[in-house]
Amino acid sequence: MPVRKARGRLSVLHTPVGGCATALLVLVLALAVLAPLVWGDRASVVDTGALQQGPSGAHPLGTDNLGRDILYRVLVASRLSVELAVLATLIGVAIGTVLGTAPTVLPRWAGRLVTSTVGIAVAFPGLLLALFFAVILGVGAKGAVLAIGLAMAPGFARLAQTLAASVSGRDFVAAARVAGAGRARLLVRHVLPNIAEPLIVNATVGAGMALLAFSGLSFLGLGVQAPDYDWGRLLGEGLNQIYVNPTAALAPGAAVVIVGLAFNLFGETMAAAVGARGRPRSTGAPYPGHAQAPPMDVTGDPVLVVENLRVAFPGTGGWTTPVRGVSFTVGAGESVGVVGESGSGKSLTALAVSQLIERPGVVTADRLEFLGTPLLDTPERQARRLLGTSLAMVFQDPMTSFNPTRRIGRQLAEVAEEHQGLSRGAAHARAVDRLRAVRVPAAARRARQYPHEFSGGMRQRAMIGMGLMGDPRLVVADEPTTALDVTVQRQVLRLLTRVRESDGSALLLISHDITVVAGACQRVLVMYAGRVVEDLPTSDLRSAPRHPYTRALLAAVPALDTDRDAPLAVIPGRPPEPAEVLSGCAFAPRCPFADERCAGADPVLANVGVGDAHRVACWHPRDGAVAAVDDDLPVVELPEVAHE
Template identity: 50%
Template sequence: MGVVVLAMLGSLAVLAVAGPLWWGHAADRPDPSAVLQGPTGRHPLGTDHLGRDLLARLLASTWPSLLPAVAATLLGAAAGITLGALTAVVGGRARRLLGAFVNLLLAFPALLIAMFFAALFGAGARGAVFALAVACAPGFARLTQTLAAGVAGTDFMVAARVLGLRRHRLLLRHVLPHVAEPLLLNVTVAVGSALVVLSGLSFLGLGAQSPSYDWGLLLSQGLERVYTEPLPAVAPGIAIVYAGVAFQLLGEVLAKTATRHAAPRHAEEPAPPPAPAGRRPASPDHVLEVEDLRVALPAGDRTIRPVRGVSLALRRGEMVGLVGESGSGKSLTALALADLLPDGARATWNAHWFLGADVGSLTRGERHRQLATGMAMVFQNPASAFNPALRIETQLTEAVRAHHGTPRDQAVEQALVQLRRVALPGERRLLRSRPFQLSGGQRQRVAIAAASMLRPDLVIADEPTTALDVTVQRQIMDLLRRLRRDDATAILFISHDIALVADTCDRVLVMYGGTIVESLPARRLADGARHPYTRMLVASVLDLTADRDGTPPTVEGPPPDAAGTDPGCPFLDRCPQRMDRCAVEGPVPTLLAPGHEVACWRPLPLAAPPGQPETEEAET
C-alpha cells in the first residue's frame, strides 16, 4: 500500500510541477480549425469550443486543482484546531459557548456551508478556498475538542495551571502535542475530500472562472456533450477520483504506520520453550507451578528484562504474599502468569503447570479457556478494570454466560449470591448501576465478586487494598480469606504492605530485581528473614515504638537497571554484606530450613530475642 500511495502522489507531484511548463502553452492556444473535435491522434481527448487541446488542459490544471484543496484544508484545519483546542484552556463559561458554537456550525451540512460562503465571497477560486475552509473548520473543531477533553483533566494540566502558565503556552506545550497525531492524519484524509468539494463548486460555477480552469470546470464543460463525446467529461472525473483516492490512502498508510508499534503480534507469538528431557510431572496438590519465568520487553534498540528467573508454586487453598519495592517485577510476573502481558512482551519458562496441565503444550485457544475459567485477577484500580459504559450486571454475568452457557436469569441469581458474599447492600439496584456510580470500596468488592463468579482455582490479587482506607482494607482482606476458606482457592496476594502480608498470608515471597530472593513462612517474616533486602524491608515498617523524631529507615540506593546484563547479584550495590563473589556470580536459592529458601551467598544470622546476642550461623 505504501508503494502504491508513493507512486500515486509522485505522479501527481510531477504533473503539478511539469504540467504548466510542458503543456501550458498548448492548453491555452486556441485553434479555430479544430473546434469541438472528438478524440484523434493529435488530440487524444478532443478539443473544446475554442479548439484547445483537452488533454493538455487536463494535465496543466493539476496544480490549480490540488493547490486550492490543500490550502483550504490547511486554513480550515488551523481555524478548527485552534477553536477546538481552546476549550481545554479557557474557563467553564467560555468552554460552553465555544462548544455551542461548534454544535451550531455542525448542524448544517459542510457542502451547504461551502456553497453559501462561496456565493457570499464571490465566484472564483479564492472565494471557493475560503468558503471550503469555513465549511471544514467545524469538523476539525469537534475532533480537537473531543481529543483535548482527554488532556484537560490530566494531572500535568492541573500542575501547569497552578504554575501560572499562560493559555497560549498551555495550548502549544501541553494540549496540541498530545493530540497532534490523529489531527495530522485527519488533515491528510481531508485534502482528498476538499478536492472533491472544490471540484463540485467549480462544476456549479462557484469555483474557478474562465480564463482560469481546474478539473471541476473541465468536467462541467465536458458534460455539455457527454452523450456525443463522453471522454472529455470522463477524463476530468477520473483525475478527481485518482487524486482523491491518493490522499485518502495516504491517510490510511500514515495511520497504520503510527499504530504499528502498538499492533497485536499474535502471528509472531513465540513458540513455548521445549520441555527439558526427564522433567518431573506436575504435583497433584499444586494449582500453579512455574520454574525460571522470564519476561522481556522491547524498548527501542535495547531489551528490558524486568522478570529474570522467577520460580514459585501455590497449593490449593494457600495464600502466598508477593512483596517488593516498585519496579521489582511483581505485577509483570502476575500478568505473565495470566497471559496478559502487553503487546510485544515475551515470556519464557522452563516449566509452567496450571491445574495439572502443561501450559506450554496448550494451543492459544486452550490456554485462554483454561485461564478464563481457572484463574481470576483482582486489579489495584477496579475503576479501570470495569467498562464504564456497561452495567454491573452485564460485567458480572458475562463470564459464566460465555464459558458455561448459563442462562441470563440463572447468571443474575449467581451474581446476587456473590454480591451477598461480599456484603454489598441493595444487590438488584447495584446490578443496574454502572462502575462510576460506586465508591472505591464498592468497586473493589464487585471486582472480588466478579473474580469468584466462576469459582476459580487461583485468584491473583494485585495490590487490591493500596488505594483504600484501613476500614475498607480490613473488609477486603476478610473477603479474600472467606473466598479462600469456602472455595479452597489459592491466592497470590501482591502488596507493598509488609505488615498486612505477614498477618494474612501463609508464605511470603520477597522479590527484588526480577527474581525471588527469599521465600519463608509469613510468621517468620518479622524475626526469621535472612536476606539483607528482606531484613531492610521489615525494618522499614514503623510501629508504635518507633522514634518519631528520627529518620525512618529506608533501603538506600537506586534499584537495579532492568536492562542491565551484569552477571552478579542484583542487590550488590545496596547490600552491606557484599563480597567479591557477589559481583561475578548470581546467588542461587538455598534451603536453610523447611519452607525457607534464600538466594544469597552470605545470609544474615537469625535475629535474636531482645537482650540476647544474634545466633552465629555458618556461611552458606
C-alpha cells in the same frame, strides 16, 4: 446515562457558543431537508427574459445565464452539498476506524504493516490526496465522495490507533482477556465504546472540512456534474459573471463558509461537553498492618507451579529481562504473598502467570503449569478458557478495573455467557448473586449501575465478584489495596481471605507493603531485581528472616511504638534497572555484608534449616529476629522542624 451526568453535558449547550452552534446546525439540517420540497420547482424555472440579471425585487440575488433564480438554487443546493459531505465523512470515519483498530486484532506483523501504511498516508496533505483519488476514481459525485472519504481516512486512522492503544492498556481490557474474551470481542465490546466519543467529535469537525473539500472539487469540475448542482458548482458558474453580478459567486461561497462554521463550532461544543465529564478519584494511606493469618494445611496437587520463569523485552541495546528465573509453587487453598520494591518484577510475574504478556514481550519457563496444564504449550483458545473459568485477577487500580461505558452487572454476566453458556437472564442473575457474595449492598440495583457510581472499595469488591463468576482455583490480586483508605483496605483483605477459606481457592497476593502480606498470607516470596531472594513462612517473617533485603524491608516499617525522635531506617541506594543488572548478587551494591563472592556469583535459592519451608538466595544469610531498627541497617537523620 445518569441524569446528573447528562445535565452536566447539556449545560455546555447553554453557553453562547454552544447555543449558537446548535441552533445554526439545526437550521442547516432543516434547510437541507425542506428546501428542495419547498423551492425545488422554482429553482428550475428557466426565464429567457431575465438572463444574468443583478439583484432585484423578483430575484434578490439575481439570475444565472438561463434566468434561474440564484437564491432558490443556493437554498435547494443545501441538501446535496450537506448530504455528500456527510456521506464522505462517514466513509472516512468508517475506513479510518477499521484501519486504526486493526492492529489490536491482526497478528503483529500485519498490524505493523497497517500502521506503517497509515503513517505514510498521513504525511500527505488531505487536499492533495483528494485530488489524487478524484482523478483515479473519475469525474462525478460518486468519485468525489470516495476521493474525499479516502483522503480523510488516514487522519481518523491515526486518531483511532492512538485511542485504541491507550484503551488496550487499561485494566478492564486485561480483565476481559483473563475472562476469556477474544480479540474481536475485546475490540467490539471494550475498545470501540471507549473511543467512540472522540471519534464522533472529530467526525463532526471533519464534516465541515469535507464540505469545503467537496465544494472545491465541484468548483474544479471534478465533483457534481450537470444537471445536478451543489454550492461548489454554483460558485464556479457564478465566477463567470462576477463582474456583472458578484452575488452570484458570493452567495454559494458564503453558504459553504456558514455551514462549515456550523459543523466546526458544533464539533468544538461536543468536545467541550465530553471534556466536562469528571471522574471521581480515591486516595488512601498505606495499610499499617494486620493480625497474622491462621496457618492452613496445604493438601492435594499444587494449583500453580512455576520453574525458572523469565520475561524479556527487546530494546535498543538487546534484550532486557526484568523477571529472571523465578520459581515457586502455590498449593490448593494456600495464600502466598509476593513483596518487593517497585520494579522488582512482582506484577510482571503475575501477568506472565495469567498469560497477559503481549508481544514483543517473551515469556519462557522450564515449567509453567496451572491445574496441571502447561500454559506455554497449550493452544491459546484452550488456555483462555481454562484461565477464564479457574483464575481470577484483581488489579491494582479499582477505577480502571471496569469498562466505564458498560454496567457492572453486564460486565460480570459476560464471563458466565462466554464460559458457562448461560443465557443473558441467567448470567445476570448469577452476577447479582456474586455481588451479594462479596458483600455489595443492594446488589440487584448496583448491578444496573456504571463503574463511576461505585466507590473505590465497592469497585474492588465487584472486581472480586467478577473473578467468582466462574469457579476460581486461584485468585491473583495485584496490589488490590494500594488506592484504598485504611478501613477499606482491611475490608478487601478480609474479603479475599473469606473467599479463600470458603471456596478453597488459592491466593497470590502482590504488594509493596510487607505488613499487608504478613497479615493476609501464609507464605511470603520476597523479590528483588526480578528474582525471588527469599521464600519463607509468614510465621518466620519477623522472627527469622535470613536475607539482608528482607530484614531491611521489615526494619524500614515503623511500628506504633517507634521512637519518633529516632532516625528513620532506610535501604541505601536504589534497585537496579532491568537493563543494568550485572553478574553477581543484584543486592550487593546496597548490602553491608557484600564481598567479592557476592559481586562475582549470583547465589541460588536454596533451603536453609530443616525441611524446605524456608529458602534464601544469599551468600551471607543472617540470623535472629528483626528489631524496629535493625543494627545492620543504615539510618538517616531527618531535619528538625521548628515549632511555634
